[in-house]
Amino acid sequence: MRQYPHLYIDGRWTEPIEPRETELVDPTREEAFARVAMGGAADAERAVAAARRAFESFSTASVAERIALIDRIIDVYESHADEFSELIAREVGIPISNRAQVTGPAEHMRVARDLLREYPFESRIGGAIVRREPIGVCALISPWNWPVQTGVIKLIYGLAAGCTIVAKPSLNSAASGALMAQVLHEAGVPAGVFNLVNGTGREVGDTLSRHPDVDLISFTGSTAAGKQVGAAAAGTVKRVSLELGGKSANIVLPDADLERAARWNIQRCFFNAGQSCHAPARMLVHESQIEQVVPFLVDEARRYRLGDPLEGSTTMGPVVSAAQFKSIKDLIQTGINEGARLVTGGLERPEGLDQGYFIQPTVFTGVTPEMTIAREEIFGPVLSVLSYRDEEHALRIANDSPYGLGGYVFGSDRTNARRVANGLRAGRVSYNGAPTDSYTPMGGYKQSGIGRSMGRFGLEEYLEIKSVYGFEDEAQALPTLFG
Structure with missing residues (x-):
């Protein structure tokens, strides 16, 4: 039986405040193959506090520093690719022949990194400066059907923007979530910038959705659960990004x-x-x-x-x-x-x-x-x-x-x-079956969601917009946002 007894908070592996575990069942053999730690509301509170402290310094990291960080994450991730492939086969039944589940996350990391090299965080409209700044602490709730890729798309654009993160993977894919936390730890992500709290939506998810120090919540899952997340988040008027169900x-x-x-x-x-x-x-x-x-x-x-x-x-x-x-x-x-x-x-x-x-x-x-x-x-x-x-x-x-x-x-x-x-x-x-493009936005109409992920649109989900007036001379050196 594999053991994943820790959460990842403030740059350290730590036991839940109230020690609890859950079993992961191998859907091929219908038997438990791993035990993972279960966090609760108090652990989510700890993780949000760590992310809030880390935001002050990480939000000022230069673009070059963020690019270097993503490069390190890519290198470490690819060194664990075979381990990811074997793990998601065991926890959610995805065949190891489905290489897109493992190669796709690295591709999305590269897209985010390359976008950073050219993205205009400052531009101008007339004589005004328009700045795009990291929104703050982001809670990321990801599903089991793309257990690595969906979480990576969320976190890599959050890091690219300069945000700090509290992640809650699905309990069905909590082992691959723990491995992704290990990747980020080995890559040298600063303490508090990324935190991982396993747990139920009713306890951990709801705490993150309602928390006044969480500035954005990004959720992928069912439409019914997405409605609950949106309702819980409304009390603190935080930004909500939802990718929900489909019947294409x-x-x-x-x-x-x-x-x-x-x-x-x-x-x-x-x-x-x-x-x-x-x-x-x-x-x-x-x-x-x-x-x-x-x-x-x-x-x-x-x-x-x-x-x-x-x-x-x-x-x-x-x-x-x-x-x-x-x-x-x-x-x-x-x-x-x-x-x-x-x-x-x-x-x-x-x-x-x-x-x-x-x-x-x-x-x-x-x-x-x-x-x-x-x-x-x-x-x-x-x-x-x-x-x-x-x-x-x-x-x-x-x-x-x-x-x-x-x-x-x-x-x-x-x-x-x-x-x-x-x-x-x-x-x-x-x-005619044309493939999608990782630089283009992904999201839904109607009850399939709110907001967009991937590419420029995905990065902008994690950015706030500020207009600055009175610096007309400085504005002239910036690219024009509108004609």
């Missing part, structure tokens, strides 16, 4: 390459066992072409090799927990009960896997917009295929959702496809 639609236009669209949709939807907020979990196909796409969907879904995530040949591991396993199975049953047509997958365990929280890659057709599986975020390897009559109908279906995180369009007429893409009410839209 992929509109496949009649002139699209149907095989390409179908295979890509399965690959993107079932990546990470479907545990991704941006997953295109609704595929919208013209009513005359449904039967043409089904064979491609079924064939691609059946290509996954389910098994032990520690084996290099595995392409889909288990879902994260018994609770998630039950939730997904219940929603598959609901789809069947409501009359959707199951074309592959279903409720049975995958062949040869009698242990572990494994869900078969599952595809439904005949799904209508009012069905539960078309509206609720399933967060598992389940695709709902809906039909539409024309493009106006497709956009109406796609946008008839409380969510607006991602959107996708496939088609051959670029002008028409762009018009459809512009009509999607979502924070990120991709045409």
Whole structure:
């Protein structure tokens, strides 16, 4: 049994004030493999106090000093890459073949570092100086489905801005959170600049959300939990950044390459066992072409090799927990009960896997917009295929959702496809499976969140804006913000 008995506060590994632990369950073997320390409200208070003390000096660190710090973090992180890969396979079932989970964080660190080299922290409008300054102490609450990357995106832009941090990873991925704290410690992050407190949302998360000395709270998770964070934070009028749920639609236009669209949709939807907020979990196909796409969907879904995530040949591991396993199975049953047509997958365990929280890659057709599986975020390897009559109908279906995180369009007429893409009410839209760019903003419309992460927009989440007047001569040497 691995042991992670400490929190990380004020540059030191320390035991919780009230000694408590929780077990991490390996979702492949359905048995505990690690024990981690559980902090409480008093530990969160300690961490915020340490971050507040450290902010006074770290907020004045030069850009060159922050760049050098990020370079050290990158070097140390990459020396632990294999350890991260093995650890997230054990704690959340992500296959070691999924290298993006480990290489992605380093890429985001480099983007933040490179942005620092050219970002204008001072600019001018007319004769006034406009300064961007670190917002202060930031509480970062990250999820388990991207256990390293989501937390890294938050903390690296916070550090780049000159902020200090209290991080609370998901309890499902607390071991990789502890390893990330070790990386920052080895990289020489000054005491108090980064702090780690494991714990429940009800105790640690709520304390951080309400704390008057926390200036920003960044939360990634479910929409229901995000609403609670926002309500708790309102009492101290702190900045809130939320990346929440999604039920993204992929509109496949009649002139699209149907095989390409179908295979890509399965690959993107079932990546990470479907545990991704941006997953295109609704595929919208013209009513005359449904039967043409089904064979491609079924064939691609059946290509996954389910098994032990520690084996290099595995392409889909288990879902994260018994609770998630039950939730997904219940929603598959609901789809069947409501009359959707199951074309592959279903409720049975995958062949040869009698242990572990494994869900078969599952595809439904005949799904209508009012069905539960078309509206609720399933967060598992389940695709709902809906039909539409024309493009106006497709956009109406796609946008008839409380969510607006991602959107996708496939088609051959670029002008028409762009018009459809512009009509999607979502924070990120991709045409014909185009990859995303780490310099561009990520975030959602509607109940998918508030604010943006990554790139310049992500850095600015952690910056306050100050206008300074009376220094007209000095302002002339600065870049112009507006014409």
